[in-house]
Amino acid sequence: MKKANAPESSPATIATVNYPQRHLRLGWWALLVFLTLGIALEAFHGFKLGWYLDVSNETRRLMWTLAHAHGTLLGLLNFAFSLTAYLVPTWPARSRSLASNCLFAATLLIPGGFFLGGVVCYAGDPGLGILLVPLGAASLFVAGFLAARAVSIRKAR
Amino acid sequence: MRFEWLAILALLAAVGVGFGRRRNFSPSWWLLALFLLVATALWAWWRDVRRRQSVQADAAFFASVPREGRPDGYVSSDHCQACHPGQYASWHRTFHRTMTQFAGSTSVVGNFDNVTLELAGQKYRLERLGDEFWVELDDSDSVTAARNPARRLGHAPRVKQRVGLVTGSHHLQVYWLPGKHGNLQTVLPFAWLIEDKRWVPFHQTFLRDPALPLQPSVWNLNCIQCHATGGQPRPDLQVKDWDTRSGELGIACEACHGPGEKHVAVNGSPGRRYASHYMDQGDPSITNPARLPSKIASQVCGQCHGIKWIPNREEWRREGFRFRPGQDLATTTPIVRPTKLDEQPWVKAAAMQNPTFLEDHYWSDGMVRVSGREYNGLLESPCHQRGELSCLSCHALHQSAPEDQLAPQMDGNGACLSCHGQFRTELVAHTHHLAGSPGSECYNCHMPHTTYGLLKAIRSHQIDSPSVPATQKTGRPNACNLCHLDQTLGWTAQHLATWYRQPMPELDAVEQNVSAAVVGLLKGDAGQRALIAFSMGWAPAKQAAGTQWLAPYLAQLLDDPYSAVRYIAQRSLKRLPDYQNFAYDFTGSAEHRATAPARALGLLTKAEGNRTLRSQPQLFIDTRGELQQDEIRALRQQRDNHSMDLQE
Numbered sequence: 001m002k003k004a005n006a007p008e009s010s011p012a013t014i015a016t017v018n019y020p021q022r023h024l025r026l027g028w029w030a031l032l033v034f035l036t037l038g039i040a041l042e043a044f045h046g047f048k049l050g051w052y053l054d055v056s057n058e059t060r061r062l063m064w065t066l067a068h069a070h071g072t073l074l075g076l077l078n079f080a081f082s083l084t085a086y087l088v089p090t091w092p093a094r095s096r097s098l099a100s101n102c103l104f105a106a107t108l109l110i111p112g113g114f115f116l117g118g119v120v121c122y123a124g125d126p127g128l129g130i131l132l133v134p135l136g137a138a139s140l141f142v143a144g145f146l147a148a149r150a151v152s153i154r155k156a157r
Numbered sequence: 158m159r160f161e162w163l164a165i166l167a168l169l170a171a172v173g174v175g176f177g178r179r180r181n182f183s184p185s186w187w188l189l190a191l192f193l194l195v196a197t198a199l200w201a202w203w204r205d206v207r208r209r210q211s212v213q214a215d216a217a218f219f220a221s222v223p224r225e226g227r228p229d230g231y232v233s234s235d236h237c238q239a240c241h242p243g244q245y246a247s248w249h250r251t252f253h254r255t256m257t258q259f260a261g262s263t264s265v266v267g268n269f270d271n272v273t274l275e276l277a278g279q280k281y282r283l284e285r286l287g288d289e290f291w292v293e294l295d296d297s298d299s300v301t302a303a304r305n306p307a308r309r310l311g312h313a314p315r316v317k318q319r320v321g322l323v324t325g326s327h328h329l330q331v332y333w334l335p336g337k338h339g340n341l342q343t344v345l346p347f348a349w350l351i352e353d354k355r356w357v358p359f360h361q362t363f364l365r366d367p368a369l370p371l372q373p374s375v376w377n378l379n380c381i382q383c384h385a386t387g388g389q390p391r392p393d394l395q396v397k398d399w400d401t402r403s404g405e406l407g408i409a410c411e412a413c414h415g416p417g418e419k420h421v422a423v424n425g426s427p428g429r430r431y432a433s434h435y436m437d438q439g440d441p442s443i444t445n446p447a448r449l450p451s452k453i454a455s456q457v458c459g460q461c462h463g464i465k466w467i468p469n470r471e472e473w474r475r476e477g478f479r480f481r482p483g484q485d486l487a488t489t490t491p492i493v494r495p496t497k498l499d500e501q502p503w504v505k506a507a508a509m510q511n512p513t514f515l516e517d518h519y520w521s522d523g524m525v526r527v528s529g530r531e532y533n534g535l536l537e538s539p540c541h542q543r544g545e546l547s548c549l550s551c552h553a554l555h556q557s558a559p560e561d562q563l564a565p566q567m568d569g570n571g572a573c574l575s576c577h578g579q580f581r582t583e584l585v586a587h588t589h590h591l592a593g594s595p596g597s598e599c600y601n602c603h604m605p606h607t608t609y610g611l612l613k614a615i616r617s618h619q620i621d622s623p624s625v626p627a628t629q630k631t632g633r634p635n636a637c638n639l640c641h642l643d644q645t646l647g648w649t650a651q652h653l654a655t656w657y658r659q660p661m662p663e664l665d666a667v668e669q670n671v672s673a674a675v676v677g678l679l680k681g682d683a684g685q686r687a688l689i690a691f692s693m694g695w696a697p698a699k700q701a702a703g704t705q706w707l708a709p710y711l712a713q714l715l716d717d718p719y720s721a722v723r724y725i726a727q728r729s730l731k732r733l734p735d736y737q738n739f740a741y742d743f744t745g746s747a748e749h750r751a752t753a754p755a756r757a758l759g760l761l762t763k764a765e766g767n768r769t770l771r772s773q774p775q776l777f778i779d780t781r782g783e784l785q786q787d788e789i790r791a792l793r794q795q796r797d798n799h800s801m802d803l804q805e
Contacts, residue, residue, distance in 0.1 A: 056243025122434040124240035125427070 019085035019100050027078030030107050034071025037115075041068055056123075063118030063126050071111030074140075078107060084147055091150040099146035102139040109136025162201035170194060218289075221335035222259060222321040222342065223377065223385070223401040227477075230416030231387045231404030237417065240424065245410075247555040251562065253408035255326035256384040257376070262288045264323050266330050267349030267356065274347050276358055281347065290320040292334060292345060320345070322406070324380055327351065327559075328611045329362055333376045339399035341392075342376035350612075357744050361720035364609055364683055366800040377401040382478075383461035383529075386412040389477035403477075413457050413554065415444040415482045444483040451547035456486040458548040459532030464518055464525065465490040466503060495523035496537060517804045520607075520631040524619050526684060527805040528610020534618030544576065546620075573599040589656050595640065595697035605636035606691060609684055610805035612724050614691035625650040626662050628673070632685055632797075638673035639692045642702035645775050646673040671792070672775045674702075678710055679789065682797040683719040690714055690722060694729025706776050708733055709784055712757035713793065715741060716750045719801070723750065735760060 041064060044052040051057055052064075081103055085096060109132045116129020173190045176182075182190075225233065238245040248254060258264035269285040282293040295313035321342050322333040330349045333342035348359045360371055377399050381388035387404030404411050411417055420443035424430050433440050439448045446454045460480050467473050467490055480489040493504055495515055508514050520526045525533040532548070540546035551572045553564035561568075574581050590596025602623060606614035621627075623635040625646055637649040647669040653659040667676060678689040692698045693707050707729070714726035723743040730736050739760060741753050769782030777785040 054243070055246035058242040122430075123244070124242060125430055125434065128431070 017097070017100075019096060020082040022100065023078040023082035023085065023103065026104060026107060027075045027082060030071055030075030030078060030111075034068050034075060034111055037064070037071065038068045041065065057121070059121040059124055059126055060118040063114045063121070063130070067111040067114035067118065070114060071107075074103075074107045074110060078103065081143070081147065084151065088150055090153065095146050095150060099143045099150075102143035102146070106136045106140035106143060109133065109139065112136075162205070166194065166198060166201070169197070218319060218321070221319075221340055223340050223381070223388075223403060223406070225403060225405055227387055227389055227402045227404050229387070230418035231411055232417045232421055233405045233411070234409045236421050237410045240430075244555050247557075248410065251408075251554070251559050252327040253412075253554075256408050257322055257324050257380060257406045258326075259406065260290050260320040260323050260332065264326070265290050265320070265332075266326065266351055267332065268354075272356070274356055276346050281345070290332075291317050292320060292332075293317045322376060324376070324384055328613075331359065338397045339393075340377070340401050341399040344374040344376070361724075361744050362612060363805065364687055364719055364721035364801060364803040366683075366802060367718060367720065369800065369802060378474075382465075384408070386410075387416070387477060390474045392474055408461070412461075413444075413446055413482055417443060419443075444481070446482060447549060449483060451545045451549075452541075453483065453485070454549055455532060455535060455541070455547040456484075457482045458552075459486055459492060459535075460490065462530060462548075463492040463532035463536075464530050466493050466501070466507070468503070492533060492536060493518075494533070494536060495519050513800075513802065517802050520633045522627065522631050522633075524607070524617065524621075524631070524633065526608055526633070527803050528608050528615045529805055530608075531618035534608075534620075538618070538620040540576070540620050546576070550575075570597075570599050573603070589652075595700070601640065601697065602636045605634070605639050606695070607633050607639075607688060609687050609721075609803055612721055614688045614725075622657075623649065623653060624659070625653060625664075629662060629668070632677070632681060634673065634677055634685065634688055634692070638677075639688070639695075640698045640701045642674035642689075642692060642698050643672050643706070643773060643776055644702075645669060645671060646676075649673065667792075670775060671777070675710060675776060676792065678713065679792040680795050680797060682799060683717070683722055683801045684803055685797075686714060686717065686722045687719070687725050690726040690729055694725075694732045703771075704733055706770055706773065706778060708736065708761045709758060712754040712761075713789075715743075715753035715757060718798075720744065730757065 041052075052061055081100070085091065085100070113129050113132030113136060114126075116132065117126030119129065120127035173194070177187060177190065234245065234248070255264065267283075269283045269290045272283040274281045274283065279295055284291050284293070293315055296316040318334045320332050321335045321340075324331040324333065329351055332345040332347075332349075334345055335341070336343050344359055346359050347356045348362050349355070350357055350362075359374070376384075377390050377392070381390055381401065381403065385403040385406050386409040389402050391400045391402065392398070393400070404416070420440065423442050424433075424440070439445055444457075446457045449457070460478070460482075463486075467478075472479075478490055480486055486492065491501070493507070494501060495504065498504055504515075511517075518525060518527050518530070524537065535541045535546070535548065538546060549564075551564060551567045552562050553567075554562060556565060557563055563572075566572075570584070580587050584597055585592050588597045588602070595601050600616060603620050604616040604618065605623075607617045608615040623637045625635065627633060628635045628638070628646060635649060637652065638644060638646065641648070645668065647664050650659075650662055650664060654661045674689050674692065677685045678693075681689065690711060693711055699707070711726045711730040711733075714722055715730070717723050717726065720743055727739075727741050727743050730741075731739055736757070739757060741757075742749060770778045770784070772778055772780045772782060777788045779785055
């Protein structure tokens with residue numbers, strides 16, 4: 001639990017957060033959730049469920065497949081981030097904190113947006129949940145940029 | 158493609174050289190590598206040549222058939238699929254889509270496996286080459302084929318033509334061959350009967366007097382009207398060149414929803430799409446028949462399922478129909494209604510030009526009698542005139558099975574009871590038939606099989622009630638006698654008077670004493686004979702009237718002058734016990750047909766053995782169980798032999 005007068009981005013909090021641990025945990029939970037979703041999707045195929053497989057539900061099938069794929073890959077990406085945070089001690093604290101939060105947001109928003117977009121569909125258009133995906137994509141971009149810069153700085157030194 | 162292969166060869170060469178230099182290969186290895194490279198290059202070149210030939214052949218083929226794509230906002234169903242996958246899929250499985258297709262392995266159902274067909278002394282050899290279907294025939298334009306004496310003498314050289322288009326995929330399939338005049342398509346004079354899995358002469362698939370001269374069939378003028386979306390014939394009659402095009406072959410999305418270009422353009426914006434989803438007010442950039450008023454919605458179907466009057470044929474040939482879904486059909490292509498002759502003076506003009514025009518399409522009281530014109534029937538129905546009945550009351554184009562395309566729950570009494578709810582609890586009192594029996598099905602009494610088309614009888618779409626005076630006046634069989642085939646018109650009149658207080662009409666001796674179906678079958682015109690023969694194979698009628706007596710009467714029709722009547726009669730006959738394997742070809746020689754009735758009766762005698770027919774005077778079966786042949790012959794001699802050509 002966060003302390004009320006000590007936001008996570010404050011220098012004191014940054015120093016105490018264990019980023020490798022945080023993303024290792026998030027990665028495994030994301031893998032668990034989205035691999036489970038994958039198993040569920042396979043079961044839908046197995047039982048030939050019309051509300052998932054019918055041509056009229058093509059958008060739902062696409063959205064949930066994307067949720068499964070992105071969620072799983074983001075889980076793996078969290079492992080990579082965990083390793084990077086562990087191997088690059090020179091990564092500036094503020095940048096590392098921002099990157100971590102962005103990846104955290106992306107891990108929730110991208111697959112979550114795809115999933116919600118498939119819950120309610122309008123013919124070829126997904127539901128409004130899909131609006132979360134571009135937010136997540138932007139967060140992921142920021143996280144990726146910060147991580148790449150941090151790794152590059154280390155190499156330059 | 159060529160660049161792709163060059164790149165692959167260059168890479169292989171680079172790898173080979175690098176590998177060889179490191180390992181210091183012997184000259185024989187180098188030779189082998191060189192050989193492999195040359196062989197690969199030759200193979201790539203050969204493939205490229207084949208591909209070019211294929212592209213050229215495709216280009217030649219598509220230049221010989223009507224083009225898909227036209228101006229005025231048509232974009233084709235390809236543009237609909239991405240946003241409306243469910244609707245696209247439900248349309249894709251309909252017979253509407255396959256009304257006309259390019260000939261190919263997925264569209265052709267006829268047997269082209271080196272089949273030779275013969276008609277009027279001319280031979281047609283059908284063969285398949287991969288995905289292409291070819292016909293070898295005498296070299297002459299198909300249009301003049303039947304009239305060119307040189308062809309009859311067998312002097313014309315033989316040529317091969319690739320089949321361009323196919324029409325139909327449900328009951329029968331017709332094939333079209335490119336001519337020598339642009340993309341004009343003329344008919345292969347044989348059609349494939351899908352259920353029977355056999356070729357038959359094309360002209361014998363119609364209910365048409367065989368003595369009438371054969372008319373050349375041209376897709377670009379006839380079928381294009383309703384078997385393509387947004388068709389434009391575009392002939393240049395001076396140089397006899399055709400540049401026909403359509404929005405899309407077959408009945409596609411834009412036939413019912415109108416041209417989609419604007420709809421596609423404006424809905425590129427996700428904001429507009431989501432506003433449309435959430436407002437649920439429809440999209441003004443496209444027509445949705447389900448949101449139209451019932452009468453305007455029915456006109457969308459009526460543009461094809463009605464007998465249209467084309468006021469300006471020259472303009473139509475140039476531009477196609479001007480009607481677009483959502484508009485008033487009457488302003489561009491009004492429906493011909495013989496019941497409204499005073500309001501449609503041009504019908505009289507048409508009748509003057511073609512004296513049999515009305516007779517070829519309608520019963521004498523104005524009810525349409527040919528298939529595919531259901532909108533004409535709807536227009537004359539009180540439920541439509543005074544109520545809200547529309548095509549979409551019973552039919553659903555997207556939530557239905559391809560056969561009949563009936564909406565859910567509309568294949569039984571639910572269709573009528575949704576408006577006439579009072580009969581839900583009074584069904585037996587109203588119908589005087591057991592609940593659940595065919596006599597308690599609304600369709601069977603109010604939409605009987607009095608329309609002819611596609612070698613069968615089809616339900617009338619003019620909702621009416623059985624009427625003996627109507628039968629007397631028009632010759633149209635009434636619903637009661639189409640089921641109770643063994644009963645007289647007098648029997649029907651008596652029941653209608655007792656049950657529904659209809660006035661008792663005056664009846665002559667035949668109407669009083671002879672089965673109405675037997676009278677229609679022996680005395681009626683070819684159209685009536687076809688309908689009665691169909692009913693003799695219809696399960697509810699056989700259940701109501703028995704089957705023991707049917708064979709001798711159906712046998713009478715095996716030698717009918719009209720091929721369609723013979724076809725329907727043999728089909729009904731073969732549905733009777735003991736006749737499943739009866740050898741008969743409705744297209745056979747005159748001799749084969751002449752002997753068929755006697756052969757069929759012989760089979761009956763053999764099958765009956767000790768059993769005799771039950772005495773039924775109204776069926777000309779005497780107390781000994783024998784047919785009164787003299788009476789039958791006497792009625793048959795009164796047969797209505799006037800020339801018929803039902804324009805289905």
